[in-house]
Amino acid sequence: MAEVVLQDISKAYGTTRANDHVTMTVPDGAFVVLLGPTGAGKTTCLRMIAGLEQPDSGDIRINGRTVTNDTPAQRNVAMVFQQYSLYPHMTVRENLAFPLRSPILRTPEEQIKRKIGEVAEVLRISHKLDNKATQLSGGEMQRVSIGRALVRDPNIYLMDEPLSSLDAKLRADLRVELKRVQEKLGATLLYVTHDQIEAMTMATHVGVLDHGRLVQFGSPREIYERPVSLYVASRLGLPRINMLPADIFAGAPSRARTIGLRPEHIAQGSGKESKVVRVEHLGDQTRLHLDLEGHDIVTLTDVHTGLRPGDTVAVEPRAPLYFDGDGARIA
Numbered sequence: 001m002a003e004v005v006l007q008d009i010s011k012a013y014g015t016t017r018a019n020d021h022v023t024m025t026v027p028d029g030a031f032v033v034l035l036g037p038t039g040a041g042k043t044t045c046l047r048m049i050a051g052l053e054q055p056d057s058g059d060i061r062i063n064g065r066t067v068t069n070d071t072p073a074q075r076n077v078a079m080v081f082q083q084y085s086l087y088p089h090m091t092v093r094e095n096l097a098f099p100l101r102s103p104i105l106r107t108p109e110e111q112i113k114r115k116i117g118e119v120a121e122v123l124r125i126s127h128k129l130d131n132k133a134t135q136l137s138g139g140e141m142q143r144v145s146i147g148r149a150l151v152r153d154p155n156i157y158l159m160d161e162p163l164s165s166l167d168a169k170l171r172a173d174l175r176v177e178l179k180r181v182q183e184k185l186g187a188t189l190l191y192v193t194h195d196q197i198e199a200m201t202m203a204t205h206v207g208v209l210d211h212g213r214l215v216q217f218g219s220p221r222e223i224y225e226r227p228v229s230l231y232v233a234s235r236l237g238l239p240r241i242n243m244l245p246a247d248i249f250a251g252a253p254s255r256a257r258t259i260g261l262r263p264e265h266i267a268q269g270s271g272k273e274s275k276v277v278r279v280e281h282l283g284d285q286t287r288l289h290l291d292l293e294g295h296d297i298v299t300l301t302d303v304h305t306g307l308r309p310g311d312t313v314a315v316e317p318r319a320p321l322y323f324d325g326d327g328a329r330i331a
């Protein structure tokens with residue numbers, strides 16, 4: 001596989017800056033997840049690496065070689081889209097073989113057979129190889145779509161929300177499978193998602209986009225624990241980070257405007273009094289919705305808590321994050 005470098009890439013559609021001076025290295029063998037709300041520029045970034053869009057300025061390098069003006073085929077990247085795009089009249093086996101039969105690759109039949117066998121096993125579709133694509137469930141079709149990328153040996157796999165059309169159970173299963181496959185193959189992967197659980201569990205690196213700008217790039221843990229801004233802090237974490245005026249508790253740095261409290265940053269038992277608004281029992285965790293001087297906050301509590309709406313709980317911050325008036329983190 002390969003290292004992919006974006007050097008000062010910009011792309012505008014009219015007045016919309018879809019990518020704005022993006023510089024990012026996807027290391028060889030990394031699983032990089034791009035996060036950002038709708039319109040942040042994630043898909044544009046992927047399409048430029050694939051060669052489906054041309055940047056207005058900047059360079060793209062694959063393994064040290066500039067590919068900015070190469071065709072998609074010359075770049076040898078494999079892309080998986082959100083919606084499966086299979087050939088309906090072909091069987092699963094034929095769909096999987098299709099990318100390998102391209103005139104450029106000229107893969108020997110024996111190798112095609114072996115590769116299909118391997119990928120079908122990994123994706124647990126071996127028993128469906130002779131089915132027509134139309135005879136599959138949505139989840140199976142998406143597995144075949146992913147399989148069509150995996151049979152190849154590209155420089156990088158580009159995946160645009162490949163699991164978003166699947167139900168929760170299948171998503172969770174495929175999340176684990178994809179990560180396993182990536183580790184096994186030592187594959188380089190750039191993956192777009194809105195789903196922060198996918199980001200936290202699969203990524204070796206997370207890139208956060210805001211209106212086309214890459215505002216932070218680091219390990220999921222860095223992004224979670226040391227976000228550069230309120231914007232980044234609110235991209236990861238469930239329940240979301242609580243944001244309150246900094247002076248609500250004593251001890252804020254003088255320039256701080258906002259205190260950011262992740263659910264685990266709220267200690268119960270002493271401090272300021274808050275009122276229980278709602279207790280949500282989710283099975284493996286119990287969320288406590290509190291009213292703290294007119295501000296809604298959410299924290300976690302003992303799974304079998306006896307707290308009820310209307311009760312009073314004292315709360316205080318533990319290792320909170322502080323942000324200035326522009327939303328930049330200062331402590």
Ligand SMILES: Nc1ncnc2c1ncn2[C@@H]1O[C@H](COP(=O)(O)OP(=O)(O)OP(=O)(O)O)[C@@H](O)[C@H]1O
Binds near residue numbers: 016018036040041043
């Ligand atoms: N072909 C196009 N023509 C005009 N504007 C476009 C085009 N493609 C993207 N855009 C605009 O560029 C911006 C970035 O779009 P992009 O699809 O990259 O965002 P995204 O982060 O992938 O969003 P989503 O999560 O909704 O897929 C958006 O404002 C979008 O409307």
